[in-house]
Amino acid sequence: MPVAPSPRRADATENRARIVAAARAEIAAGTDVKLNAIAQRAGVGQGTLYRHFPTRADLLIEVYRADVDELVATADALLAEHDPLTALHRWFDRVAEYAAVKRGVLAAVEAGTRRDLAAHSHGPIGDAVTRLLDAGRAAGTIRPDVDARDVIILIGYLSRIDPLDFTERARHLLTIIVDGLRTPV
């Protein structure tokens, strides 16, 4: 049962879906994402795209919503099975995996976090990271002086890695960050 499905006209609903599908296809095509091209591909006017997604971030978040939801769910699953530090490390690896295949997913994560933090306190992503950090703090393995925003900023480097040496470098650097997040000895 969807929460309060705002009554929308049928054509609006379908247009929205077509825009998201077109955006996904354009992004997958690899070249830079042009909003007008997405509108054209979706078979809608540019204005319609802007009506549904006022900003680029809005669109990205929607395109990668399922992935982001999965990442959030993964955080809890990992916490249930591993110690917090290992869970954090594994979660980073998952983020890197997603980012390697769908480079936009990181932008969606960041946009989501920015929105989260701009809103009340947190949202899905910020909460997931906070849970990982809190568990580590409680266990004494993660330094207490970091918050979710710190972590998101730090892993933002992933989006700057050249796709060519992504796999080699991404994991490696994530390990360095994890070590930096440990409680200093």
Added chain:
Amino acid sequence: MPVAPSPRRADATENRARIVAAARAEIAAGTDVKLNAIAQRAGVGQGTLYRHFPTRADLLIEVYRADVDELVATADALLAEHDPLTALHRWFDRVAEYAAVKRGVLAAVEAGTRRDLAAHSHGPIGDAVTRLLDAGRAAGTIRPDVDARDVIILIGYLSRIDPLDFTERARHLLTIIVDGLRTPV
């Protein structure tokens, strides 16, 4: 004694200087840097700007050349006075200081490193970072499996920090990165 001052027409030399000065002024003004605006401010045609600086990176590097040179020199000075890990930490702080005041300096550093690494092996900045890392490796305090490019990528987060909470967050996160660069225990 400048190395092989390529013979240039006097007007070209002066135009180049005026473009750099105009760019500096535009950047200091805070708003986004528009190339045509720089050309106009410098009193030259757009084509002249492109003749001297084919890419945006070329211009940024030139604008922040003195700062970047200072950063490079600082690395050696710090190494002479402190243990490598402390030197690295202090050097990071210096980078952060520059970046806080002149946000473009980080882009120049990155552009420079990218160019460095694209060229033979290194250049001024890459060399400075490599010296810091080598010293730490020799002392056994810095992990052996990192190179200059890793470090530049990691500190690239600085450019993403909101100017409002830059000072609080920048140093803090640099400490985390330094801890991550230590030899694991």
Added chain:
DNA sequence: ACCTGAACACCGTTCAAGT
């Protein structure tokens, strides 16, 4: 209430003409 798409604004980049 929503959609369309022409039109506007803007900015990077080029290139023919000039000195």
Added chain:
DNA sequence: ACCTGAACACCGTTCAAGT
């Protein structure tokens, strides 16, 4: 050899008109 600046290309964004 270098400079100028009009002109082109491109893309995001808006808005009057239509359904």
